[in-house]
Amino acid sequence: MATWIERHRNILDFTLSSLLRRKRKNAALVSVYTLIVFLLASVLFFTYALRKEASILLIGAPEMIVQKLVAGRQEPIPVAYIEQIRAIRGVSSVQARLWGYYYDPVVGANYTLMVAEDPDLSPGGIAVGEGLARIRLAAAGDTIEFMTYRGVTIELEIRKTFSSESGLVSSDLVLISENDFREVFGVQTHYSTDLAVTVRNPKELPTIALKVAEMLPDTRQILREELLRTYDAIFNWRGGILLAILMGAVLAFIIFAWDKASGLSMEEKREIGILKAVGWETSDIIRMKFWEGLVVSLSSFLMGILLAYIHVFFTSFMLFEPVLKGWAVLYPQFKITPFIDGAQVASLFFLTVVPYTVATIIPSWRAAVVDPDSVMR
Amino acid sequence: MAMIELRDVRKVFNSGKPNEFSAVQGISLNIEAGKVTVLKGPSGSGKTTLLTLIGCMARPTAGRIMLSDREIMSLPERFLTEIRRKTFGFIFQQFNLIKGITALENAMLPAYPTGEKFSSIRKRGLHLFELFNIARKANSKAEWLSGGEAQRVTIVRALMNNPSVIIADEPTAHLDTKLSVELMDILEKLKEDGKTLLLASHDSLVYESGAVDRVVNVRDGRIEGAEE
Numbered sequence: 001m002a003t004w005i006e007r008h009r010n011i012l013d014f015t016l017s018s019l020l021r022r023k024r025k026n027a028a029l030v031s032v033y034t035l036i037v038f039l040l041a042s043v044l045f046f047t048y049a050l051r052k053e054a055s056i057l058l059i060g061a062p063e064m065i066v067q068k069l070v071a072g073r074q075e076p077i078p079v080a081y082i083e084q085i086r087a088i089r090g091v092s093s094v095q096a097r098l099w100g101y102y103y104d105p106v107v108g109a110n111y112t113l114m115v116a117e118d119p120d121l122s123p124g125g126i127a128v129g130e131g132l133a134r135i136r137l138a139a140a141g142d143t144i145e146f147m148t149y150r151g152v153t154i155e156l157e158i159r160k161t162f163s164s165e166s167g168l169v170s171s172d173l174v175l176i177s178e179n180d181f182r183e184v185f186g187v188q189t190h191y192s193t194d195l196a197v198t199v200r201n202p203k204e205l206p207t208i209a210l211k212v213a214e215m216l217p218d219t220r221q222i223l224r225e226e227l228l229r230t231y232d233a234i235f236n237w238r239g240g241i242l243l244a245i246l247m248g249a250v251l252a253f254i255i256f257a258w259d260k261a262s263g264l265s266m267e268e269k270r271e272i273g274i275l276k277a278v279g280w281e282t283s284d285i286i287r288m289k290f291w292e293g294l295v296v297s298l299s300s301f302l303m304g305i306l307l308a309y310i311h312v313f314f315t316s317f318m319l320f321e322p323v324l325k326g327w328a329v330l331y332p333q334f335k336i337t338p339f340i341d342g343a344q345v346a347s348l349f350f351l352t353v354v355p356y357t358v359a360t361i362i363p364s365w366r367a368a369v370v371d372p373d374s375v376m377r
Numbered sequence: 378m379a380m381i382e383l384r385d386v387r388k389v390f391n392s393g394k395p396n397e398f399s400a401v402q403g404i405s406l407n408i409e410a411g412k413v414t415v416l417k418g419p420s421g422s423g424k425t426t427l428l429t430l431i432g433c434m435a436r437p438t439a440g441r442i443m444l445s446d447r448e449i450m451s452l453p454e455r456f457l458t459e460i461r462r463k464t465f466g467f468i469f470q471q472f473n474l475i476k477g478i479t480a481l482e483n484a485m486l487p488a489y490p491t492g493e494k495f496s497s498i499r500k501r502g503l504h505l506f507e508l509f510n511i512a513r514k515a516n517s518k519a520e521w522l523s524g525g526e527a528q529r530v531t532i533v534r535a536l537m538n539n540p541s542v543i544i545a546d547e548p549t550a551h552l553d554t555k556l557s558v559e560l561m562d563i564l565e566k567l568k569e570d571g572k573t574l575l576l577a578s579h580d581s582l583v584y585e586s587g588a589v590d591r592v593v594n595v596r597d598g599r600i601e602g603a604e605e
Contacts, residue, residue, distance in 0.1 A: 003492030010489035010498070014482070021477025267476075274473045277434060278487040278534065279462025281455060371436075372461075373429035375473050 011284060015291040029257070030300050036253045037304025037352055038311070039246050042320065044344045045312040047239035052339040054231040058224055062095075062196035063205060065222045066212055076191035081216055085197060088211050090204045096192035098181050102146065102174070107135050109172065113184065116175040123179040125159040131171030133161045149186035156180060242320060257356055264363045272364065276372035285368035286361055293360030297353040305345065313338045380410035380542065380573050381431055386440035388426050388598075400426040401437070402598040409591075410541070413564065413574040415584045418595035424577035425470075425546050427595065431575065432544045433461040462487060466535030468545035472527045474519035474534075480526070481506065481515040484533040491538065498537075505533040509563070525556040532563060542573045549580045561586045 019026050066085065068077035082094045098115040111132060121127060126144070128136075138144060143155040156176070182189065199208055209221040264272075272285055311317060313336055388401040400423045408414050408431070416424040429435045430442060433449065442450050449460060466487075474483045481502050488498040506512045509529045514522060522530060528548070535543055545564070549557040557580065565588035568574055576583060584592045594601035 005492075006494055007490055007492035010492075010495055013495060014478075014486070014489060017478050017482060270473075271475050274475060275486065276458075277461075277467060277469070277473070279458060279538065280486075280490050281458045284490045371429075371434060373426075373434040375469060375471075 007284075008287070011288050012291050015288050015295065018288070019292060019295060026296060030296060030303075032253060032256060033297065033300035033352075033356075034303045034307065036250060037301050037348065038307045039249065040243075041305050041308035041345075041348060042311050042317065043239055043242045043246065044348065045308055045340060046317050046320070046336070047235045048341045048344060049312065049336045049339045051232060051235045053337060054235070055228060058228050058231070061224050061227065063199055063202060063224050064197040064209060064212075065097075066195040066197060066216070066219050067222065068194075068219050070218070074194075076187055077194055077219070079190050079192055081219070082195060084215060085195065085212055088208055088215070090199050090201060090208055091197060092200045093198045095196045097194050097196050098178060098187065099193050100181075100185050100187075102184065104136075109135065111172050111174045113174045113176050113181060115178045115181045118175060120159050121175060121177045123177045124157060125177065126156045126180070127160045127162055127175040128158055129171050129173040130161055130163045132174065133158070146180075146184050148184050154180070154183065258359055264367055269367050270375065272367045273370075273372055273375040276368065276370075277375045282365070282368040286365050289360050289364035290357060293357035294353070296360075297356040301349060301353050305348075309338070309340075312336060380445060381408040381575075382406075382441075382443040382446075383431070384441040384443070386427075386430060386437045386442060388423075388430060388435070389438040392438065400598055401430065403440070404595075404598070404600055406593065406600065408573065408575055410573050411568070411571055412590040413568050413576065413588050414591045414593060415589050416575070416577040416595050417579060417584045417592050418577075418601075419579060422595045423598040424595050426598075428544050428546050428575065428577050432465045432467060433457045462490065462538055464540050464542055466538070466540040466543045468528075468531050468535050468543065468548050470547040470550050472531050472551070474522070474527055474530060476518070476520045478519060479516050480511070480519055480522060480530045483519050484530055484537055487534060487537045502533065502537065505536055509533055524551050524553075525559070528552060528556065528560060529563075536567075540572075542575060543567060545574070545576045545578075547578055547580070548576060549578065549583055554582065557582045561588060564588060 066077065066081070068075045068081075077096075079096050082096060085091060085094045100113050102111045102113050103109075104111060116127070118127065128138070128144075133139065136142075136144060138158055140158050140160050143157050145153050145155050147153055162175075176184075181187070187193070197208070197212075199205055205223055205225075209223060212219065212221050275285060275288075276282070311319065316336065383404055383406040385403045385405055386401055387399065387403055390398045390400060402423075404423075404427065416427060418424050426435075430437050436450055441448055444460065444464065449457065452460070474480075475486070481499070484505065485498050485502045488501075503512065503515060506515045509532060511526055511529045511533075514526050514530075517526075519527070519530070528551070535545075543564075548560055548564075552560060561583065564574055564576075565586075568588055576589075578584060583589070
């Protein structure tokens with residue numbers, strides 16, 4: 001066993017010094033390889049993390065939302081609808097929700113204002129998400145000014161800040177009391193933004209939605225399942241577009257790598273001949289080429305993955321932001337929470353490291369099975 | 378006692394093709410242990426082919442080759458490689474050093490697959506470099522060595538696994554007279570250390586050297602007659 005390990009160590013040692021003597025060629029190869037892994041991993045990480053965020057966001061979402069439509073646009077919904085919907089068999093609760101978007105000219109960003117049932121949030125007090133606190137350099141005890149629909153400014157005190165598992169939820173959120181909300185937006189007391197409906201049996205949701213539609217023809221019903229599907233489709237579609245563009249780069253790389261890995265230069269063939277002549281076995285040569293392929297592809301893979309991680313989760317997907325993040329304007333400093341799908345990383349590994357390593361071994365094997373007497377000529 | 382025994386050995390290249398060529402045509406030869414044997418003959422006479430067959434680098438088309446009374450040609454590739462690594466040390470006409478790595482690393486190459494510790498291979502390599510008076514060149518890249526230095530590095534490489542037989546193909550082909558004489562001195566010392574030497578050369582400096590025990594004349598793939 002010790003001999004076997006030493007043998008591998010010696011061959012690995014030779015492989016590394018072998019790689020070093022073709023510094024430029026291998027450095028070029030590793031950089032291109034790293035770039036490809038970086039691009040692919042960036043797109044995969046980003047779309048996965050966004051989908052994950054969206055699904056976390058929607059887990060807390062109500063099973064069904066009822067909104068009032070006027071001329072195809074959403075309007076405040078009369079609170080009186082609550083009783084009508086509650087009367088439908090199978091509905092367990094109906095809650096009026098008040099929320100909206102507020103543009104803050106100070107930082108040039110949109111906040112999401114939402115009324116929450118929180119005893120701390122008496123009129124005059126708000127709770128803000130971490131992202132907002134960061135961008136306004138505000139902490140509990142500070143006040144933020146809001147311009148009401150009448151053009152009057154009111155000051156609301158930050159009672160607390162909060163974070164959540166998803167940056168999408170916490171970043172721009174302001175929790176506000178009902179009184180202050182109505183004061184800022186001018187929504188009358190017998191109206192709310194929409195209604196959140198929960199049902200006893202989720203299987204009955206489509207039926208209940210249909211009944212609501214018949215009973216209140218001026219409303220639309222949005223089911224959580226539909227939202228999830230829409231999010232998934234949007235992110236998959238956008239990720240797909242970017243992957244399609246990247247495919248060109250990937251193909252170019254495959255041709256480049258195949259040419260580099262599969263074609264042995266005369267010099268390399270001569271070296272294999274020398275090694276065989278001085279007593280290296282065919283398996284030793286293959287081992288050497290295996291290490292060579294693995295060192296190149298694994299280091300590129302790890303570097304690419306690491307760079308992609310930094311790119312996606314620390315620089316907020318700087319390079320491709322406009323393609324994948326439709327709401328970049330809404331989120332002044334949007335950082336994605338790191339979620340990584342192990343299966344995606346594994347498939348990327350098997351699609352890059354394994355084929356490259358195999359591509360380096362096969363031609364060496366062909367060269368290594370030839371009689372070593374070629375070096376004598 | 379014959380260290381190496383050849384019985385009616387033949388080697389045909391491109392067998393069955395229009396360019397079929399018979400390089401060795403039925404050679405029988407005994408090479409004694411601890412002696413210096415020179416295969417002498419013009420270019421294309423089959424000397425090098427004979428050396429590759431004896432050194433287990435290629436298999437003969439017909440005939441038998443015995444190493445210490447053991448028939449070796451029917452052995453599988455792995456065993457042949459092991460014999461080549463343990464029993465033979467090669468000094469090639471073209472030096473065959475690998476560019477880009479140091480002289481010492483080149484010399485250490487035959488020992489890598491033995492599974493010996495790297496540190497002890499290196500120690501032995503450095504010792505041999507000192508013995509051959511090229512220690513100062515140990516860390517020089519192979520391509521920076523002069524002809525004489527490169528030749529010594531190939532000798533160190535040949536001795537790395539302490540083989541009993543040294544095979545040298547035209548060892549003086551790229552050396553001037555002074556370096557050729559030095560080389561023959563080195564080979565004589567190796568003989569004194571008990572090594573069996575088998576050389577192929579058409580250089581009179583080699584086959585007329587006092588260290589040589591036997592000259593075998595090879596022409597057109599056959600032995601012409603032996604001089605003692």
